Each structure stands twice: as C-alpha cells, then as structure tokens.
Amino acid sequence: MKRLLSVTLAGAVAALVGLAGTAEAQFYKGKRITILINYSAGGPTDIEGRLVAKHLSKHIPGNPRIIVKNVPGAGGITGSNYMGEVAKPDGQSLAIFTPPLISQVLQDPGLRVDFSKFVWLAGIGHPQVCYIRKDAGVSKVDDLLKIKGFKAAGMRVTSSHDLRFRMALDLLGADYKYVTGYKGLAKVVAGVMQNETQFSCGSVPGFRKNVEPNLIQPGHAISLWYYSAVGPDGKEVRNPHLKGIPTYHDVYQRLKGKKPSGVQYDAFQLINNLSVSMLRGSFVPAGTPDEAVKALRAAWKALAADKDFAADYTKVIKAPPNIILAEAAQGHVDAAGKVSPEIVAFFKNLIGRK
Template sequence: MGYRTSLAIGCAAAAFLMSATPNASAEDFFKGRDITIFVGSTSGGPYDAYARMLARHWGRNIPGSPNLVVQNMPGASGRRLMGHMQGIAPKDGTAIAAAAHRALPFDPLMGVKAKFDPTNVTWIGNANDEVNICIVWHASPIKTFDDLRKHEMVVGSGGPASTDTIYPNVLNALFGTKFRVVQGYEAAAQTHIAMERGEVDGRCGMTWDTLQAIKPDWITEKKVRILVQFALRKHPDLPDVPSVFDFARNEEERQILALWSAPNKMGRPFYAPIELPKERTELLRRSFDRTMKDPALLAEVEKTKLFVSPITGEEVHALIDGIYATPAPVVAKALEASKGNK
C-alpha cells in the first residue's frame, strides 16, 4: 500500500471517528470536573440565591454528574464579571455566569459604555420570566390606570437608574400619566415603610414575585391595588390587570415599551463564553431545561421565596437579537422618555 493511500485511509478513519462520537465526547467531558457558576454580586442577594439553588440540582442533570460550585465576583454592578467571562474565564463549559443585573445585557443598546456584547455570548437559559407591576396603597383615590391621568401619584425610588424611576417616567411620556418620582429611598424596604406611613402613594417597578415573597399580607389583606403590568406578557395570576401594551397606540410606542420590558423576560439569566463548543452548548442548555423541571428543585422552590418560570437559551438569544434590531430613533426616544421632565 502506497504512502498516499495509507494517508488517505488514516485521514478518513480519523474524520469518521471525530464525526461519529461528538455526543459521547461532550457527555464524557464533565465527568469528574467542577463547573463554577460565577455571580456578579455579593452573597445573599437574589441572583446569588438562584445560582446556589441551580448549583444544588443542575449537576445530576448533566451527563457525567459534575460538581457545581458558586463563586461571587462583585464589582462595577456586575460588569467586572462580564469582563472576566469574555477574558480569562475558561471557554470549555466549566465557567458559567449568572448575570448580576438583568438590564446589563442592554447597556450597549442604551448608550452605556460597555465591553460586554450580549449578542456574542452563549446564553444557557433563564430561570425566571418576571413581570413588573405598579402598585398603589389602598388609601389612595387612584383605583385604575385611567385615574393616573387625572390624579398625581407619588412613588418612591432609589435613584435615576431604578425601574421605580424609569417606568413612571416612560408612562408619563407616552400616556400622560401623573407620576411624581421621589428619589432617595436607598432600599425597597424604605419605600414600603413610606407607603404605610402615607409619605408616598406606591411604587412602580417591583416584580409580582417580589410582592408575593416579601409582602404577601398586602395581597391577602388588599392593602395595595395593582394598576398595570410592565412586561412583554401578562402574568397568568393577574388576568384582570391591564398591560402597558394595552395602552400603546402605535408601533413606535409598542417598541419603546418592549425595550424597557425586555429585561424582565430574562430575570435570572445564565451564560457562557461564545467559544463554548456547540456540542457542550446543546448539552448544557438541555440539562438546564431539565433542571428547571426537576422535582427536587421544584420542591425547594415551594419551600423558599424563589420563583421559577424558565425560558431556554435559544429564546434568550432571540429576545436579545430582536431588541437590538430596534431602530436607532426609537431607542433614542425610549432613552429620552426614561429621564422624565427636566
């Protein structure tokens, strides 16, 4: 047999073996390894809580049953972690990030200088599709969204970057509502105390899940009214509460609302570097999906104040691609609306 013939046979055999066993190699890769879930915030917060819950259950749903550990990497509101993931973090699937803030992937679109490119990472999945709400204290004369066009509603907020500021400003700009935002409440708990004391009428930027978790008595005792939902979809628990999209009069207004609602859709996202091999991407995504349905995880959810309403990594990618396709003039109007009257 000649040299060229032997070489051809050898190359063909190698190619066959490589093409025939990609799944096996991906499934075997994680056996005996550690996967680190990096969290871009300090321990004890909600992003950390979701990462640790995922770490307790994800491993047994990944072929090879790797050990999952959580490492906190706070700094620059989560941007330090983003730099780490796109820089020195392993690109083989052993480094997963829990985004420290759901809005960070939209920084570049909103004009914030950022090295992170959300269209150039591998989104693994999202643990909770969240719905934000505007609530008013029961003693207020405001009972419906339409009342917001007739009566001033004072809402508390932590600062200009908070959804408690952005959402009221956007609603004022688009629909002529009369929110007045009072900033300086350093924590949501302070705003809640202010509501109970009558210092403010309510807030417009908390999630329905959060209300259920930390103030269930406000719901059962009807201490607050929910005026509107700010999200891409209405929550099934709130069929009679209108969506902000119900009031949009044209496509431009719908696009502006979509820009500010999109972060809620990916309330607890997880991602890996873009260099992650395709076979391992598929394996981690499908194992993440299985974990979100794992009876043991769901039993833990029942015992804690966490909520699970997952979407797939592919759905996160599609969401981001769609939002980044928003025309620049609409983005500019969305930004201007969020700033409020000067």
C-alpha cells in the same frame, strides 16, 4: 499473536467509537463548574442563581461539582466584563446573571463586552406588579388619571425598573412626581409603607413577600396592573398565577380606549420584553467547546421540566419558574443589540430629563 493484535485493535476501535458517542457524557466527568453571579450574595439574583446551582448538576452528564462565586459591582457590569475578558471558554465558567442589557443599549462607558457575543443557554423571566396607596386618592385603577402629583418610587434613573414605570405612567398621561434612589425593592416598599412615596412596582417574589402582607392585605394599597410579555405574534402572554390583576395593556385600553403605539411605546415594549421574559440570563464565554454547550443547554432544558426544582423554586420565589431556552434567550439579546437610534435617543432623553 495476530489474533491478540486484532482483538486489541477491535477493542481500541470500539473504545474510540464509544468515546465519540459519549463525548458529551464524558466532558464533565470529574470536572468542576463555577457558576458566576453578577450581584452580591444574598440579593435576588444570588438567591435565584444558587437555587439553579443546586439543581443543575444532576442534569449534566458526568455530574460535575458545582460551586458558586459572586462577582458583584457597578450594577452587574463588573461581572459581565469578567465573563468577556477573564473567564476561560473551557465550559467550566457559567454565568447566571441579571444581565445589564440596558447598559449596552445606553452604551455605558464601563461596559466593555457585547452581550450578543456570548453563547446563551437560557433565561428566567419575571412578571412585575405595580401598586399604589389608596390614600393617594385611588380606590380603583380608573382613578389613577384623576389624581395629581403622587410620588412614584424608583431605584436608579438608568435601571429598567425605573425606565419602565416612567414610560408606563407617561404613556397613560398620569400626573406624578418621580422619586428615585432607594437601595433595592425592599427599601422601595418601606418608603411606600411610610407614605413617603405612593406608587411603585415590584417583581412577583417581592410583591408576595413584602407588598401583599404589608400593603395590600391590610387595605393600604391596591395593585394596579402587571406587565405581560408580548410574543412575536403581537399577542400578549398572560400569566396564569396573576389572575385577578389586569395587564398593563388591559388598563391602557380601558383608560385610553385604544391600543398603545409610537416610539415611546416601542421603547417601553423593548425594556418590558427583556425584563419579563429574561430578567436573569445564563451564558458561557464565546469559544466554549460545542459538547459543553450542548450538555449545558440540555441540562437547562431538563431543569425546566424538573419537578423538584419547580417545587423548590416556587417555595423560595413564590412563583413557578418561567424558563426560556437557548434560542429565545439569544433572540432577546440580539434584539437588545439592534435597538434603533431613535429609541436609544429616546432613552437618553428620558434619563437626562430627571
């Protein structure tokens, strides 16, 4: 009897130790993770989110079932509020968003959550390429400052897409007319094809899908530059897949003969860094159990090294995944939360000037 008891006890202890050791492994066993996406089905955020959803589960111990739900609305704000106010911090709600960080910088009245309060897991960056029609009078990038009144196409005055190219063109001193309101990058490209406008920018997938076959290859337009991220050391990180296209810094240096600086440049760099390094961001609500966060962060890390994922992603997005991990992601979000009043005032002025 005594022996039996001690065996049982030993077994129980062993089981407990084992449990503690594999808490992470056990956390997601038999559970379901809901991946939330803050834009509607079929958009670029959705396509990328669903790609991640397809590959993430196999890297999470316990292989939970993953389902995807869209919480679209208000330029990504509805979903953000949902994650802050409704989603439970039980490790079963995971966001893959295009976080509207610029809305936080601009203190949008609809946004009721603080992005730095979420627990960040990872981010995916996207370089963006700018292009211009040749019949605007530009056969090489040097001609850009010689022409007057070309039309630059955007989507919404408060979008980072618009703010970034307006600042980039303003910094160079280009003479352009700002036309905005196109619903999505595909419509922007259509407008440039129709010569309704002449200049715009697009992230790499759109650039490869729409701009190159319809505008660059037939010889109607040239690519001007791509935006590179600038690391904490002040050096720019070049993108090996965009060889042959200069970075914005190269172009600035060439046309102006100096490095860019000043408030406008700081504002530009803030938006640029956010979009280039972390256009998409993944996070869970504050208060999510540690073992869940650990497991999810590890899964993202494994995903970044996953060859199958990279192959799938490259096929769809036309560029390899550019994943940043938890610490870097959190850093970007914190930076967006601590923007100097001077820069905020600058943005508000720029938006109001339209």
